Amino acid sequence: MRRFIPSTSCLIAFDTAARHLSFTKAAHELHMTQGAVSRQLAVLETYLGVKLFERVNHRLILTEAGREYAMQISATLTQVEIATFQVMTYKNxxxxxxxxxxxxxxxxxxxxxxxxxxxxxxxxxxxxxxxxxxxxxxxxxxxxxxxxxxxxWPGAVMVRLIGEEVVPVCSPSLSTEVRSVDDLTRMTLLQHTTRPLAWQDWFRQAGVDCPNALSGPRFEQLLMVIQAAVAGLGIALMPKFLVEVEIASGQLYIPFPLAFKSPQSYYxxxxxxxxxxxxxxxxxxxxxxxxxxx
Structure with missing residues (x-):
């Protein structure tokens, strides 16, 4: 059965023109003439039966159909490129x-x-x-x-690797400000965006009331939280095994040996x-x- 797929050259011309919103810049990137790019896009629009570009006030823009198609084609071409590089790099x-x-x-x-x-x-x-x-x-x-x-994880095999114990860590520069667990309630708490309740759970297990448990600067990755703690920006709540190097080198220290097991695990x-x-x-x-x- 013949696949209902436009030519690769047309798709590449479209992807490039959609990224630049310019036939001229697309032609320069592809080492083609502007006319050749325009012809490729005309062939693609005819094949699809849909307008992909239009001009508004002398500016080239994508139509609604063009925007949707561009997102999907870009992702698909990226996957094709990755697969191609892998085959070229690793023959077997x-x-x-x-x-x-x-x-x-x-x-x-x-x-x-x-x-x-x-x-x-x-x-x-x-x-x-x-x-x-x-x-x-x-x-x-x-x-x-x-x-x-x-x-x-739907439709997947999951093999448990390891649990984690979380501990508060901070820069030695903050050591004089942290004398008791209660002191933590008045300090800047560094937050991780995918674990928004981590500090709240830790304080609850420690038996300490902290109205500001959800407050503090938020970071997308734990690595950012670690660096923020090393820089002295505040107190971080970290899986102990991920900060062993920083603790051993003296960049971070554990003010209180209150380690609580997370209910979640690595898989x-x-x-x-x-x-x-x-x-x-x-x-x-x-x-x-x-x-x-x-």
Whole structure:
């Protein structure tokens, strides 16, 4: 059955013109004449039976259909480009392992240990990207992902890796301001956007009332929270295993040994179709062993 897909050259011309909102700039990027770009777009519009561009006050703009199509085509071309580079780079893709990991977990814990994995399995080539929230494996070229939360990723196998203990940490420059747990209620509390209730839960477990538990600067990634704490911006509530280096080096310290276990955990998750993939099995067995030894 013939696929109902326009020519790649037309799609590339459209994607480029849509990004620049200029046929001239698109032609320059594609090393084509402006007339050639215009003809490609005319062929595409005829094929679709839809106007993709229009001119308003001498300015080129996308029609509503054009905007929607541009978003989808851009994402699709990016995936095609990634797949092409991978095939060109790795002639035999059987050993490739594409992992989406939480940014801070990947940077602070996983990457420093990856040399052990590549030494144990030199035939497996790990490719890392970052993701914070669950996604549809069917729409991504990802073999597995590191997830923190509940084991509720639809349609995926979830292997529990590790729980976490959270502790308050701060820069030594704030040590004179933190003499008791009550002092924390009057200090700047550094917040993580995906864990908005973390401080509230910690104070509740500590038996301390803190009306400002939800207040304070918010950061998108735990790595940003760590750096803010190191800079002395406030007190951070961190998984202890992610700040071991900063604590050992004296950049951060724990003012109170009140560590509470999080009700959530870290998981290795992957679609069922990848359960028998050699690279996934090797990584799963390695990371479980590494966590057991650490």
């Amino acid at each position: 893709s059987a050993g490739m392992f594409n992992l989406a990991t939480l940014p801070t977990f990947g940077i602070k814990w996983l990457i420093p240990r990856l040399p052990k994995f590549t030494k144990a399995y030199p035939e497996v080539i790990p490719n890392l990207s970052t993701e914070v929230l669950p996604f549809d494996f069917n729409s991504r070229q990802v073999d597995a992902a590191i997830h923190f939360g509940e084991p509720d 290795l998750t992957y679609p069922e179709k990848n359960a028998s993939k050699p690279a996934v099995i090797k990584f799963r067995d390695w990371i479980l062993s590494e966590l057991q030894d650490s």
